[in-house]
Amino acid sequence: MLQAVDELLRSQSTMVLSTCDGAGQAHATPLFYLSGAELELYWFSSRTSLHSRNVEVVPEVSAAIHVPTERWQEIRGVLMRGSVERVTNRLRRKEISREYRERFQLGDLFGVAMARSSLYVLRPRWIRYLDNTRHFGFKFETDLPILQKEQ
Numbered sequence: 784m785l786q787a788v789d790e791l792l793r794s795q796s797t798m799v800l801s802t803c804d805g806a807g808q809a810h811a812t813p814l815f816y817l818s819g820a821e822l823e824l825y826w827f828s829s830r831t832s833l834h835s836r837n838v839e840v841v842p843e844v845s846a847a848i849h850v851p852t853e854r855w856q857e858i859r860g861v862l863m864r865g866s867v868e869r870v871t872n873r874l875r876r877k878e879i880s881r882e883y884r885e886r887f888q889l890g891d892l893f894g895v896a897m898a899r900s901s902l903y904v905l906r907p908r909w910i911r912y913l914d915n916t917r918h919f920g921f922k923f924e925t926d927l928p929i930l931q932k933e934q
Contacts, residue, residue: 784912784923784925785822785910785925787912787914787923788822788861788910788912788923789818789822791848791850791859791860791861791912792818792822792824792848792861793818794850795848795849795850796815796816796886796887797813797814797815797816797848798813798814798816798824798826798846798847798848799811799812799813799814799846799847799848800812800813800814800826800834800844800845800846800905801844801845801846801847802833802834802837802838802841802844803837803841803843804836804837804840804841805840805841810833810834810837812832812833812834814826814828814834815883815887816848817879817882817883817886819904821906822863822907822910822927823904823905823906823907824846824863824904824905824907825870825879825883825902825903825904826902826903827880827883827896827897827900827901827902827903828900828901828903829899829900829901830900830901835901835903838867838903842866842867842868843864843865843866844864844865844866844867844905845862845863845864846862846863846865846905846907847860847861847862847863848860848861849861855915855919856915856916856919857915857916858913858914858915859913859914859915859916860912860913861910861911861912861913862910862911862913863905863907863909863910863911864907864908864909865905865906865907865908865909865927866905866906866908867903867904867905867906868903868904868906869901869902869903870901870902870903870904876902879902880894880897880902883897884897906929907927908926908927908929909924909925909926909927910924910925910927911923911924912924
């Protein structure tokens with residue numbers, strides 16, 4: 784079932800990231816992401832954006848990714864909870880930057896914006912996969928091992 788999760792994550796481009804500030808005020812924002820080998824999600828964002836400021840205070844988040852549809856019989860998506868950190872390893876950042884630009888066909892112009900942005904990673908600890916194409920209400924849930932932090 785984790786293969787189905789991986790395939791869905793790789794087939795989509797946008798997640799809704801839900802964060803909270805220190806007072807418990809919730810915030811959700813859509814973001815382009817790149818999925819990794821361990822189902823982790825990477826994205827670039829300004830450190831001054833509200834969601835980035837929130838994860839500095841409360842790194843625990845949730846995210847939702849789904850296949851767009853207008854029919855309930857075709858609803859498929861992934862929900863996850865985990866923690867976020869900034870990726871500071873220069874080599875890893877360079878690798879993700881290259882993959883990100885290729886995946887979204889961003890070219891060099893967006894590279895300037897990425898250079899000014901921080902790279903974040905969501906490491907999921909819990910995943911729920913929903914797939915109404917199998918049958919109404921089909922779901923698979925699992926806890927994941929805590930992944931090692933970026934160096």
